[in-house]
Amino acid sequence: MSETIRKSRTATAALALAAGLVLALSTASAQVSPYGEKQMGEPASDQLPTVLKKATIVQKLNTQIPLDGQFVDDTGQTVRMGDYFGKRPAILSLVYYNCPMLCSEELDGLVSALKMVKFKPGRDFDVIVVSIDPSETPELAAQKKTFYLKRYGHPETANGWHFLTGGETAISALANATGFGYVRVPGPDGKMTQFAHASAIQLLTPDGRISQYYLGVEFSPNDLQLGLVEASDHKIGSPVDNILTYCYHYDPMLNRHSLIIARIVQLGCLVTLLCLGSFMIVMFRRDRKRAKTTSVPNWKNAIG
Incomplete structure (x- = not known):
């Protein structure tokens, strides 16, 4: 039981972290602003400031x-x-x-x-x-x-x-x-x-x-x-x-990160999300396999 609770907490924490990274990623995208041309919430541009x-x-x-x-x-x-x-x-x-x-x-x-x-x-x-x-x-x-x-x-x-x-x-x-x-x-x-x-x-x-x-x-x-x-x-x-x-x-005018830093933040978030996603998939598959194993009765011991 304790092992199941621990894995459940791990998965929940991973999901929470993933959600936070998604929010950070969207925030970084919203804050990209060529100097004096884009405002908060406008689509990011790949053009130089x-x-x-x-x-x-x-x-x-x-x-x-x-x-x-x-x-x-x-x-x-x-x-x-x-x-x-x-x-x-x-x-x-x-x-x-x-x-x-x-x-x-x-x-x-x-x-x-x-x-x-x-x-x-x-x-x-x-x-x-x-x-x-x-x-x-x-x-x-x-x-x-x-x-x-x-x-x-x-x-x-x-x-x-x-x-x-x-x-x-x-x-x-x-x-x-x-x-x-x-x-x-x-x-x-x-x-x-x-x-x-x-x-x-x-x-x-x-x-x-x-x-x-x-x-x-x-x-x-x-x-x-x-x-x-x-x-x-x-x-x-x-x-x-x-x-x-x-x-x-x-x-400095808008007090926000520029295009270069925002792109680095976005890339880091994407890499972290991919790693978390892979970890969660492996853990969920392992839990399902263990659940199937423990749900099958040991008929031989029962008959004995």
Whole structure:
């Protein structure tokens, strides 16, 4: 009897969990909303949110970046972009330091890859990280440099890492030259504190022309090493597949999950429902088989 009660409770709990997952799945579907276009309860769309249509990467190979752009480095000194060119190639990364999502993953991926590259920053190439947020400060840039230099594990290469901040004009000119699209969006508090953008780094020749793009947040050490060799020889690479990773997984205006997160939630719910369904079918069949076995009288023992 206790075994039957236990199985009944297990089945009931499984059904309740399944019902909850169905509700979560329908809620996730209802909450998908391209930025400013869909409202709660409207059918979900597989189209990119409108804001992401401007957050693109246009590969402008062989384009000269503006070397006269003025920025402030992590020590608080005013510098020109051209100060970092003339001798060796560079890796350029456009991010913003207060980014709550993708930017740190991009820099983590870059540092992890560079650990396995035989070339060293400051000797063979430079790493130039530029904030796209004109409100960020050199103090914040210095904190980021300290963090990633420690993660890289070679403090002697500090002179090859440059974390810059700047004004809107210099940032926009650099972003336009590299084809880096970004859009300022409201944060959860309603203030304009976040940016929607895609993730990419650029390899630059010693004279500041774009040699190669690498998209995403993980980078092949072999590709980076070969790309640095080609960039140092002033060679221009080929366009790569434009498979973009976006730094925009949250709809701050509507305070709801965006299309990407909702799709992940839906997939997880479907997988869990399938597993629960399979478990319930096996348990029900096992219970029915046992019930049939126990319902047949043992005539031989009865006669004996």
